[in-house]
Amino acid sequence: GAVVSQHPSRVICKSGTSVKIECRSLDFQATTMFWYRQFPKKSLMLMATSNEGSKATYEQGVEKDKFLINHASLTLSTLTVTSAHPEDSSFYICSGGEPNTQYFGPGTRLTVL
Amino acid sequence: KNEVEQSPQNLTAQEGEFITINCSYSVGISALHWLQQHPGGGIVSLFMLSSGKKKHGRLIATINIQEKHSSLHITASHPRDSAVYICAVSFGYDMRFGAGTRLTVKP
Numbered sequence: 001g002a003v004v005s006q007h008p009s010r011v012i013c014k015s016g017t018s019v020k021i022e023c024r025s026l027d028f029q030a031t032t033m034f035w036y037r038q039f040p041k042k043s044l045m046l047m048a049t050s051n052e053g054s055k056a057t058y059e060q061g062v063e064k065d066k067f068l069i070n071h072a073s074l075t076l077s078t079l080t081v082t083s084a085h086p087e088d089s090s091f092y093i094c095s096g097g098e099p100n101t102q103y104f105g106p107g108t109r110l111t112v113l
Numbered sequence: 114k115n116e117v118e119q120s121p122q123n124l125t126a127q128e129g130e131f132i133t134i135n136c137s138y139s140v141g142i143s144a145l146h147w148l149q150q151h152p153g154g155g156i157v158s159l160f161m162l163s164s165g166k167k168k169h170g171r172l173i174a175t176i177n178i179q180e181k182h183s184s185l186h187i188t189a190s191h192p193r194d195s196a197v198y199i200c201a202v203s204f205g206y207d208m209r210f211g212a213g214t215r216l217t218v219k220p
Contacts, residue, residue, distance in 0.1 A: 032206055043210040091154055099205040100144040104156035
């Protein structure tokens, strides 16, 4: 199957700093990618839909100024957690693919101290 | 009520047992997916179904569109099958996830 990579896999940062997470489609082009957040022992929660060349679409309750999404190319979407706080600590997963066929990245575990 | 309901939430089995995880959904879908998430966090797609039944090794997935129900079966379970199994439904790019079933297979 197609491959999606994420970088970094783990990041620890201090409160107040910003963290950028990259999501790359390695062997396909993705006009649309998705960012999810997963709390411990919970399922994936869609945060936003990342659209190549245009603004991301955020789910209700997700602060777009806090979670900045950029989809500058057909193979790269980035999620920047700005002014991170401990409550932003979570597992972030991206996916990309086609309608009804999504390939998931390995996830990024963010810990904000 | 969630759009995608899975049962059981947790399941412990002995190695070799036959395992069934159930999924019910309440929305119109194009496809149903069974995903596997290991403790490290990465998610692997096991099956995508729109009708009938699929088999891959010891894994079997079935779907009944009329009843809006799917099952994932694991035959001759093994400790390496221990993971969280997630049922998801999709309609185009729109994907909805169940809460997952945490499976532990003991040797």
